[in-house]
Structures are given as C-alpha cells and as structure tokens.
Amino acid sequence: MVLNAILTVEANKPASHQKKGWEEFTNAVIQKISNENIGIIFLLWGNFAQQKSTLIDEKKHIILKAAHPSPFSAHKGFLGCHHFVKVNNILRERKERIIDWQV
Numbered sequence: 001m002v003l004n005a006i007l008t009v010e011a012n013k014p015a016s017h018q019k020k021g022w023e024e025f026t027n028a029v030i031q032k033i034s035n036e037n038i039g040i041i042f043l044l045w046g047n048f049a050q051q052k053s054t055l056i057d058e059k060k061h062i063i064l065k066a067a068h069p070s071p072f073s074a075h076k077g078f079l080g081c082h083h084f085v086k087v088n089n090i091l092r093e094r095k096e097r098i099i100d101w102q103v
Contacts, residue, residue, distance in 0.1 A: 003029060005048060030055045037061075041090060043083050045069055062090060 005026045010016040033040060034056045042061060044050045046068030053063055064086060067077035088098040 005052065027052070027055055034061060039094070041087050043087070045078060046073070 003026055006015060006017050006020075006022045007026070008017045008022070030042075030052055038060050040061045042053075042056055042063045044053060044063060044065045049068070050065050053065070056063055064081075064083050066081035066083060067073045067075075069078045084099075084101045091098045
C-alpha cells in the first residue's frame with residue numbers, strides 16, 4: 001500500500017491541502033496498521049514521512065528510511081537506498097512471497 005500524508009493538492013501547489021484534515025486521517029491509518037498487525041515493513045521516504053515513525057511500534061515492525069524519491073531530492077539518498085531489494089530480502093528470510101516491483 002502506498003500512502004501519502006496529504007491525499008489531495010491543488011495543481012502545481014505542493015502541500016496546498018496541508019492542515020485540512022488529511023494528516024489526522026492518514027495518521028490514524030498508520031497507527032491502526034501498526035497496532036493491529038505484526039511484521040509490516042514501512043518505507044518512509046522524505047523527512048515528512050519519517051516523522052510518522054513515532055506512530056509505528058518499532059518492536060513489531062521494520063522501518064526503512066530514505067530521502068524522498070522526487071526529482072528534486074532523489075539524489076540525496078533515495079537513489080542507492082535499495083529499499084526494494086531490502087524488502088524482498090526480508091520477505092525471503094521470512095519465507096514469504098517476494099514482490100515484483102516492476103509490475
């Protein structure tokens with residue numbers, strides 16, 4: 001599942017719908033996933049997403065962090081973080097089905 005903290009924006013205005021209620025909703029979704037599951041692998045891309053780590057029980061889940069994949073910041077750590085490979089390695093270790101990320 002891919003989830004942005006703010007689910008809508010005005011065209012060409014990043015974060016234009018910030019503080020309109022989306023954050024409360026997406027925070028609740030993240031907390032519910034964390035509280036009601038075990039072994040979720042969370043990929044937190046960018047500083048804003050990484051702040052959501054406080055909503056996740058790190059004793060029950062795995063959190064991977066990297067820079068945001070946007071063209072403006074991907075070179076600051078997203079490129080080369082190998083999150084897709086890391087996720088599949090974790091799934092292999094658990095003997096779970098790996099993800100075909102290219103579909």
